[in-house]
Amino acid sequence: MTYTSPNHPNATQQAEAAEVAVPVSGEVALQAAGFTLDYATSRESTDILNLRDSYGLFIDSKLEEPGSDTLATLNPATGERIADFTLGSADDVNRAVVSARQAREEVWVPMPAAERAKYIYRIARLLAERSREFAVLETLDGGKPIKESRDVDIPLASAHFFYHAGWADKLDYAFVGRQPSPVGVVGAIIPWNFPLLMAAWKLAPALACGNTVVLKPAETTPLSALLLAEVLQDAGLPPGVVNIVTGGPDTGAWLVEHRGLDKLAFTGSTSIGKNIQERIAGRTTRLTLELGGKAANIVFEDAAIDQCVEGIVNGIYFNQGHVCCAGSRLLVQESVADLVIEKLKRRLGTLRVGNPLDKNTDLGAINSQVQLEKITSLVEAGVDEGAELYQPDCQLPAEGYFFKPTLFTNVSQSHRIAKEEIFGPVLSVLTFRTPAEAVEKANNTAYGLSAGIWTEKGSRILWMTEQMRAGVVWANTFNRFDPSSPFGGYKESGFGREGGRQGLLPYVDLEPAGVLV
Amino acid sequence: MDATGLEERAASLTTRSIKTSSKRAALELAVSCMDLTTLEGADTAGKVHSLCAKALRPDPTNPEIPPVAAVCVYPTLVPTAVEALEGTPVKVASVAGSFPAGLGPLEARLEEIRWATAAGADEIDIVLNRSAFLSGHYSLAFDEIAASKEVAGEAHLKVILEVGELGSYDQIRKASMLATAAGGDFIKTSTGKIASAASFPTALCMSEAIRDIAERTGRQVGLKLAGGIRTAKQAWHYLVIVAETLGADWLTPRWFRLGASSLLNDVLMQHAKLSTGRYQRPENFTVV
Numbered sequence: 001m002t003y004t005s006p007n008h009p010n011a012t013q014q015a016e017a018a019e020v021a022v023p024v025s026g027e028v029a030l031q032a033a034g035f036t037l038d039y040a041t042s043r044e045s046t047d048i049l050n051l052r053d054s055y056g057l058f059i060d061s062k063l064e065e066p067g068s069d070t071l072a073t074l075n076p077a078t079g080e081r082i083a084d085f086t087l088g089s090a091d092d093v094n095r096a097v098v099s100a101r102q103a104r105e106e107v108w109v110p111m112p113a114a115e116r117a118k119y120i121y122r123i124a125r126l127l128a129e130r131s132r133e134f135a136v137l138e139t140l141d142g143g144k145p146i147k148e149s150r151d152v153d154i155p156l157a158s159a160h161f162f163y164h165a166g167w168a169d170k171l172d173y174a175f176v177g178r179q180p181s182p183v184g185v186v187g188a189i190i191p192w193n194f195p196l197l198m199a200a201w202k203l204a205p206a207l208a209c210g211n212t213v214v215l216k217p218a219e220t221t222p223l224s225a226l227l228l229a230e231v232l233q234d235a236g237l238p239p240g241v242v243n244i245v246t247g248g249p250d251t252g253a254w255l256v257e258h259r260g261l262d263k264l265a266f267t268g269s270t271s272i273g274k275n276i277q278e279r280i281a282g283r284t285t286r287l288t289l290e291l292g293g294k295a296a297n298i299v300f301e302d303a304a305i306d307q308c309v310e311g312i313v314n315g316i317y318f319n320q321g322h323v324c325c326a327g328s329r330l331l332v333q334e335s336v337a338d339l340v341i342e343k344l345k346r347r348l349g350t351l352r353v354g355n356p357l358d359k360n361t362d363l364g365a366i367n368s369q370v371q372l373e374k375i376t377s378l379v380e381a382g383v384d385e386g387a388e389l390y391q392p393d394c395q396l397p398a399e400g401y402f403f404k405p406t407l408f409t410n411v412s413q414s415h416r417i418a419k420e421e422i423f424g425p426v427l428s429v430l431t432f433r434t435p436a437e438a439v440e441k442a443n444n445t446a447y448g449l450s451a452g453i454w455t456e457k458g459s460r461i462l463w464m465t466e467q468m469r470a471g472v473v474w475a476n477t478f479n480r481f482d483p484s485s486p487f488g489g490y491k492e493s494g495f496g497r498e499g500g501r502q503g504l505l506p507y508v509d510l511e512p513a514g515v516l517v
Numbered sequence: 518m519d520a521t522g523l524e525e526r527a528a529s530l531t532t533r534s535i536k537t538s539s540k541r542a543a544l545e546l547a548v549s550c551m552d553l554t555t556l557e558g559a560d561t562a563g564k565v566h567s568l569c570a571k572a573l574r575p576d577p578t579n580p581e582i583p584p585v586a587a588v589c590v591y592p593t594l595v596p597t598a599v600e601a602l603e604g605t606p607v608k609v610a611s612v613a614g615s616f617p618a619g620l621g622p623l624e625a626r627l628e629e630i631r632w633a634t635a636a637g638a639d640e641i642d643i644v645l646n647r648s649a650f651l652s653g654h655y656s657l658a659f660d661e662i663a664a665s666k667e668v669a670g671e672a673h674l675k676v677i678l679e680v681g682e683l684g685s686y687d688q689i690r691k692a693s694m695l696a697t698a699a700g701g702d703f704i705k706t707s708t709g710k711i712a713s714a715a716s717f718p719t720a721l722c723m724s725e726a727i728r729d730i731a732e733r734t735g736r737q738v739g740l741k742l743a744g745g746i747r748t749a750k751q752a753w754h755y756l757v758i759v760a761e762t763l764g765a766d767w768l769t770p771r772w773f774r775l776g777a778s779s780l781l782n783d784v785l786m787q788h789a790k791l792s793t794g795r796y797q798r799p800e801n802f803t804v805v
Contacts, residue, residue: 037543037760037768042534147532306725307522342732350761359534456519476519 039352042359044146048133054084055222057092057246058229060099061239067092071248073222076143076365077356077400085222088247090254093214096243097260100185100212103240108212109182117168120207122235124161127154127200130231134224138196139356141223143365143401144319146357156481157200160499163483164204167504171209174501180508182210183286184262187255189276190225191268192218192367193322193423199225201498202265203242204483209507211263215244216255218268220368222246253279261285263506267324270421270447270492288496288506290324290488292421293449295470296442297327297478300435301335303454307476309343312427315452315478317351317405320363321425322371324493325450327478329418330429331438337431341409344427348405349392363425366401375403375424382408382417387428413444421447435460439467448490452478471497518686518722527717530761531754537791540753541581544788546768547752548575548582552610552741552776554589555805556709562597565590568805569601576785576802579792585781586770587640591616592633599637610640610675614665617679617708619644623661627668640673641665642741644708645692647682659699666700675741675774676701678723681713686722693726697738705776707744714744720755724762731763740767743776749787752780778805 056064067086075082088096108116127134131154138149171180188202199215206213217225225244232242245251252272256264256279263286266276270291280287297315299308315327332340356364366372383389391404403425411418411428418428432438442451451470453461461475471488474480481487486497496506535543553572555564568588576582587608590598598609611633615621621629630641643665649658666674676696680689696704704723707714720742727738740763742755752775759767767773782802789797 036539036765037756038536038539040534040536040539304519304522307519307526310522310526359532477521 039360041355043355044136044139044357044359046136046140046357048136049140051083051223055226055246056086057088057096058226058232058242058244059092059096059240060243061233061237063226063229063233071219073141073220074368075140075400076220076367077397079400082141083223085226085246088216088245088251088254092245092247093251093254093258094260096214096245097185097187097255097258099240099243100214101260103238104182104185104212107238108241109210113169113171113210116207116210117165119235119237120161120165120168120204123231123237124158124165126231126234127158127161127228130227131155131158134196134227136357137227138224139364142192142195142221143356143367144322145361145364147359147361148319148364153194153197156483157197160197160200160204160483164208167205168208171504171508174504175508175510178510178512180209180504180510183507183509184211185260186211186213186507187216187258187261187264188213189216189252189255189264189266189268190218192221193319193324195221196224196228198267199228201267205498205503205507206265207241209504211507212241213243214255214261215242216252217244217246219248256280259283263287265496265506266290270494273494286506288488288498289494290496290498291447291449291492291494292423293324293326293447293489293493294329294419294421294445295325295327295447295450295452296329296331296438296445297452298432298438298442298454298464299330299332299336299340300438300453300455300457300460301333302456303336304456304476305336305340305343308454309340309347311452311454311476311478312340312344313347313351316427317363317425318479320366320403322367322423323479324421325472325479325487326423327450327452328422328427329442329445330427331432331441332429333438334431334433337429341407341429344407345390345392348390348407349394351392351394351405353394353402353404354397363405366403366424369401371423372401372403375422375426378417378420378422378424379406379426382411382415382426382428385415385417387411387415387417413441419445435464439464443467443469446492449488449493450474518690520686520718523686523722524718527721527758530721530758531717533757535753535757541788541791543753543756544749544784544791545581545583547749547756547775547784548585548781550768550770550773550775551585551781552587552589552743552774553585553781554709554743554776554778556589556591556612556616560591560594562594564805565594565597566601569598569607571781571803571805572602572607573605575781576789579785579789581792582785582788586774589642589776592629592636592638595633595636595638608639609637610642611636611638612642613638614641614643616642616644617677617710619646620648623664626661627664630665630668634669634672638672640675641669642675642677642705644677644679645696647679650692650695651683655695659695662696662699662701673702673739674700675703675705675739677705677708677743679708679711680706680715680719681711681744686718689719689722690726693723694730697727697730697736701738703739703741703774705741705743705774709744709776715742715746715755717754717758720758721762724759727767728763737766737772739772739774741774741776746775746777747779747783749780749784752784
């Protein structure tokens, strides 16, 4: 058979390329190939959303008309206004608490626990059914990549309701030998980093244990909670069992001050957490706090380095680093430090920063202008204190709030970037020589929320876990969550646990078995 | 290697969405990197002729489709393929060295390589001696590959690790390092003769090994994925894994191969679909 040219330019090119000895260096081969794999802009449509222009509060199962005092919530990826929401007043907070108390006394506590479970199941299913809508809204309002809201936030929120629905009529088995009863009216104040998920973390155990709730979403991300209000209506949840009062710091403060609360659950910054604890001193209101962190991600020389690099990236750049348990301090054994840093830098180069609604985006928008300024100033402090800054050469969108994935080397324990929570995509790399030194440095922090350990040696994982003063310790993985696993902090990272059997405890009063309540 | 982390990363790479124009170019690349293969006891000169014709003009109706990189046959069919492909850019690859088990006497295996190269094979696909490797006789496995490289001479040596028999990603990485250090120009996943073959995590594991070798020694080693690759979609996913791990430097027939037989027609079908916007039926594409 003779070969007749198939009109293909590559054919001759290929023949030539095969004859010429191809040099090892990539550059030439790349040109010869002339091929790059372009990813499509694959933007999730926002058509699925049916947003109002202005939102009121959700009290007594009614989505009220917008109040007199409103604020706009912005899309952090563009800086554009999405909708207005109401800044709840002291009176609004009072109406919500009164409504919750009435619902508790008249409906929710008298109801058989198995019936309460049905409502919680219904919420879980409705969330799952409307998951795409929630994912798009969460990304639009908060700036996180759609792949995270789609694959993590919304499924986990739904899973939390499913999990706790199961507990509702089995609480006697959670606390063997004791008789659990509801605490009462719960005030829940949640942050902007996982708006819907944090709402689920508070609502699901509270409802399962027979409490009623006043939920106060964060100022920059109120919309998914307001969409959740529709789900609660559709689930037929009795009026007043959950009330949602949007607003700013004042609204939060009024809720904290309200004497009608039996329990407060707060997730947010350590400074506000401390303030809340001071404010409720002397009251019988129970409190759980889930605050900041400065987690150590500890890499031993025998770790599976490539998977570990993925874990480090996931640990700090997940949700732009707006994660209280983020692995923001990388402690790497000196013998592999150069290798790990080199691989990390290369991996940073492949992270895609951009429109959060694009399915290919790895890093979305910083949640707000305020947060962007805070990150910028701490990064400047890092440079001033002598740490070495590395950022990949990537283009940031012209509009909106974005920050490049950032890596600091030559960091020492005393640097601000090694001590303070940055809550952004900024990783500080420190080194250690022995396991004992790793433990000492890892625990040498005001916080104690989480830690990561990377080693192929099982016995070392167990030993390190015992040494860590952190509420969650991940081994050869990071940022992995499950409703059945308790989450919470040591030291200034707060107290109380969320999730699992332990997470029910803050929402029940325990009496000795046999005593009627 | 950490299996959970590796599999998670591989899975996340399969969620990338590729531009339509890029998808078409990727399919053309997949064709140009393909080792069109027939490795059956029933292979005849007629079958190989037909394979070579397909290799040169995978889709006669579409000039955008390049010829494949090589045809891959058993040694005794090399002369047939060489004759059919003379003067064309399509290479002739031959399996050799007691494929697929690799458990013939070493001298016989080396002789088979010599025979195939003398018959005109441009590329030789041998298998790693898993019997030696799995029993810890690494230097034996190493020496055999080194000896094969020596007798293969100018021909490119691809070393098949048969990943499905190695048992863990740690072993796959170790075998990748061993085969490369012993002189293999390419490492290849599978023979296609056992059920467990190329997979996304395996491709990622081997890509990472190749990348680390290039970084530490400056030597570029090729990657051939084979076994169970049947659809255009799989080909896209594999290209993404290679592109994100090794970079565009590897996305050429010189450094990347897809060993397959039934993949080609699916790629052609998807290419035609992307070009015309109409779904195609399999009968429109010629069988071998």
